[in-house]
Amino acid sequence: MTSHRTDSTLPRLILGSSSVYRKELLSRLGLPFETMAPDIDETPQPGETPEATALRLAREKAAAIAARVGPALVIGSDQVATLDGLQIGKPGNHANALKQLQLMRGREVIFHTALCLWDGRQADAAAAAQACNVQTVVRFRALEDAELDAYLRIEQPYDCAGSAKNEGLGIAILESIRSDDPTALTGLPLIALTGMLRRAGAAFFAAGRPTQ
Numbered sequence: 001m002t003s004h005r006t007d008s009t010l011p012r013l014i015l016g017s018s019s020v021y022r023k024e025l026l027s028r029l030g031l032p033f034e035t036m037a038p039d040i041d042e043t044p045q046p047g048e049t050p051e052a053t054a055l056r057l058a059r060e061k062a063a064a065i066a067a068r069v070g071p072a073l074v075i076g077s078d079q080v081a082t083l084d085g086l087q088i089g090k091p092g093n094h095a096n097a098l099k100q101l102q103l104m105r106g107r108e109v110i111f112h113t114a115l116c117l118w119d120g121r122q123a124d125a126a127a128a129a130q131a132c133n134v135q136t137v138v139r140f141r142a143l144e145d146a147e148l149d150a151y152l153r154i155e156q157p158y159d160c161a162g163s164a165k166n167e168g169l170g171i172a173i174l175e176s177i178r179s180d181d182p183t184a185l186t187g188l189p190l191i192a193l194t195g196m197l198r199r200a201g202a203a204f205f206a207a208g209r210p211t212q
Contacts (some may be wrong), residue, residue: 010202011121012072016065019169022077025188030184031202038064038076050080052085055115060129062118066128069120073200076116077188081161083109090161097152098145101173106142109162110135113184117196130196134189136161136179143173207208 015026015031017165023035036040038061040179044053055078081088083104114133122128157165164170166177166185181191194204 016061022188031107054112055079057115058114062116074118100163101148134184139175
């Protein structure tokens with residue numbers, strides 16, 4: 001991916017994800033970046049909390065790509081949705097998505113969106129990684145099956161944990177969203193990420209930098 005804005009102090013920037021949603025979010029920052037698929041096992045470990053799963057996977061995604069590319073900044077992110085402490089994954093198809101929405105209607109679902117920025121310029125792994133988890137609480141509307149089915153057929157959010165695209169028509173089946181970062185629910189918390197990038201040396205508003 002290319003951008004008209006440049007930053008000579010910033011190393012190569014890589015988004016460790018094949019998600020079109022994360023790619024769109026990162027493009028808002030106007031920094032040139034590449035995308036790579038991390039290709040890791042995303043199975044939760046026995047006894048692992050949802051927050052711990054999300055943080056571990058975000059870190060493993062970033063570390064896996066950093067090991068391949070050397071001195072670059074690598075972004076890893078992972079999201080785990082939970083209802084009553086149980087993880088809710090990507091539905092994959094219409095039938096599973098409808099079951100998810102039926103289970104969640106009228107109830108609150110917690111989305112854990114973990115982020116890791118891995119600085120490949122650092123020799124020490126402990127110093128290389130900045131990580132955090134941004135929690136979003138979503139209440140779903142208590143809608144009838146016919147409405148839920150109609151929504152799914154229109155938007156087909158089968159690659160989204162929770163079976164709804166809040167950035168699209170899915171907002172109509174939500175009653176409320178509570179979070180410190182409005183971009184976290186879509187999959188990449190930009191408020192946290194811009195803070196991490198600043199600490200890594202990014203200058204978003206450098207004097208003389210063209211904006212377009």
